Amino acid sequence: MSLVQAQLSNPGIPAPERQQALNRVHADPGVPKDATTSSFWLQEPHPHFTNKSSFPLPAKADVVIIGSGVTGASIARTLLQSRSMCSNPSFPKVLILEARDVCSGATGRNGGHILENADEYAEFADEFGEDAARKIIRFRLAHLREMLSVAEELGLTEVAQARKVQFLSAYFGDENWKSAKERLQRFKKGMPEESEEWIAYEGDSIPKEFKLSRANGVVAGPAGALWPYKFVTGVLSRLLSEYPSEFQVADHTSVTAVHYDQDQYSIETNRGTVHARHVIHCTNAHVGHLVPGLRGRIFPVRGQMSAQTPGDRFPLQAEKHSWIFNYDRGFDYLTQLPSGQMMFGGGFVHSESLGIADMGVPADNEMSLAIDIHLSGALSAVFGRESWGCVQGNPIQAMWTGNMGFSADGFPWVGELPGSLTRRTRTSNKTGEGAEWVCAAFCGEGMVQAWLSGKALATMLLKKDGHSGEDLSWFPEQLLVNEQRINKAVLPQVVSDSPRRHANL
Incomplete structure (x- = not known):
């Protein structure tokens, strides 16, 4: 169960607020609001996307991707590289x-972490079995290699600051650390090859260079970091150059409605x-x-991020480390840019009503004062004021x-959408006919779930159109759209304090 869902049954939060x-x-x-807070990642617009789209929307397209x-x-890259979707040029x-602006949503506002610490392996093994747990973790771990490889292939490694680092997952509190060691032991036993680079340190064995002497213990392992906006806009820019007659990106184009009629979809926009x-929902x-059928199954949660100047005693570790700080209640996450900025986010439980006030909030135009206070002061406390030093200004x-x-249920939704969710009636379902699709709900871990989920979704679409595609045996079945999941994985409409499994909360 994620920290977010757990708060729904937290008796320390008044029932009216949970309701x-x-x-x-x-x-x-709704659709994303025009008014937003200003993300540090978006301060340098890509030259290809500095001006609002002014070209007329095409009357037709083979595939429309929303988001x-x-x-x-x-998804776009996988489809375009197939070059076999449509015979009409x-x-x-x-x-x-x-x-809004290209890549101005969740991707352009996240922490820049490519991080899977395998902390949930034991939970997955208990619920789905060892084989399924291995498959889920392998899928997530594969994103580090895949995204760094794409960045290198497209010449984006330097501009997107894509790099492999060692994550340091620091635990504060005896019970917290004890549980972490047990989970790590399960992971190393169940996946010895994949966990080879994972190392546990505790007490005096924590290297001084980590500057984490206040932690009870630290788990270290492979991770990555990059500038998410520059990575995505770099990919899209390359696609626009390579497929000028087959690909377009229309920003500031809000989709207000989708209809199905006469074997095609009508996508209504403000333009x-x-x-x-085909219509693919990546929103x-x-x-x-x-x-509408996904309401209560997928829902927004507002998160908060910051860019900070490090203290004058803190060494540059951008090429070495990224961090997770695990407390008795909640966690924070941190990467450092090669230029020195600390990209620090989290503080969910420090928000109003222990975070419940940010649950279901679909806007990013406001900030939590309580989280602001937490993020503004946590780094010097975590690393220790002696190690952190002072900041001028x-x-x-x-x-x-x-x-x-x-x-x-804590998993992304990937696959073809049935009419029970879209509330749009299809007249037939023949091979080669279009469909409506979803690839969403990455639960705050998009950097280790979204890229390959998109690749899998595009492969499903191509196969539906009758084209041969990559084998998808690597894709976890827990992420697929199916009727059993539709019936099971939905939050209640009324608060209940009875304990339930997270898929049925």
Whole structure:
């Protein structure tokens, strides 16, 4: 069970406030609002996307992707590289629609972490069995290699600052550390080859260079970091250059409705209507707006991030480490840029009503004062004031929020959408006919779930169109859309303090 869902049954939070959160979870999240907080990642717009789209929308497209983050970029790349989707060259094959600036949603507001610490292996093994747990963890771990490889292939390694680091997951509190060691032991026993680089340190064995002397213990392992906006816009820019007649990206184009009629979809936007064979929803926290049946199954959670100047005694570790700070209640996450900035986020439980006030919130135009206070002072405390030193001037370079898409069972939703979720009736389901799809709800871990989920979704689409595609035996079945999951993985509409498993909360 994620920390977010756990708060719904936390008796320390008044029931009326938890009920208000559930009401928001089941409400229409709408389209992203124009007003936003200013993300540090977006301060240097890509030259290809500095001006609002002014070209007329095409009347038709083979595939319309709604959302221009890492998921949409991955899907577009996989589809375009197939080059076999559409025999009609008179209109673009793939069109991405974005309500605001390109990559200005969750991807352009996250922590820049490519991190899977395998902390949930034991939980997955207990619930789904050892084989399924290995498959889920392997899928997540594969993102580090895959994303760094794509960055290198496209010449984005330097510009996107894509790099492999060692994560340091620090635990504060005896019980917290004891549980972490037990989970690590399960992981190393169940996946000895994959866990070879994982190391545990505790007490005096924690290397001094970590500057984590206040931690009870530290788990270290392989991870990555990058500038998410520069990575995604770099991928999209390359696709636009390589497929000028087959690919378009339309920003500031909000989708207001989707209809199905006469074997095609009509996608209504604030700039006109586009007809398409396939529609792919990559809107994460906002997916319930156009897919009403996903409300309560996928819901927004507002998170908060900051860019900070490090203390004058803290050594540059951008090429060496990234961090997770695990407390008795909640956690924070941190990467450091080669230029020195500390990209620090978290503090969920420090928000109003222990975080419940951020659950179901679909806007990123406001910030929590309580989280601001926490993030502004936590780093010097965690690393120790002697190791941190002083900061000249204002240490906070930027503070912003973003909307994450969470799911009731803790897994992304990837696959073809049935009419029971879209509330749109299809007249037939023949091979080669279009469909509506979803790839969303990465539960705050998009950097180790979204790229390959997008690749899998695009492969499913190609196979539906009758094209041979990559074998998908590597893709975890827990992420697939099916009727059993639709019936099971939904949050209640009324608060209950009875303990339940996380898939049925």
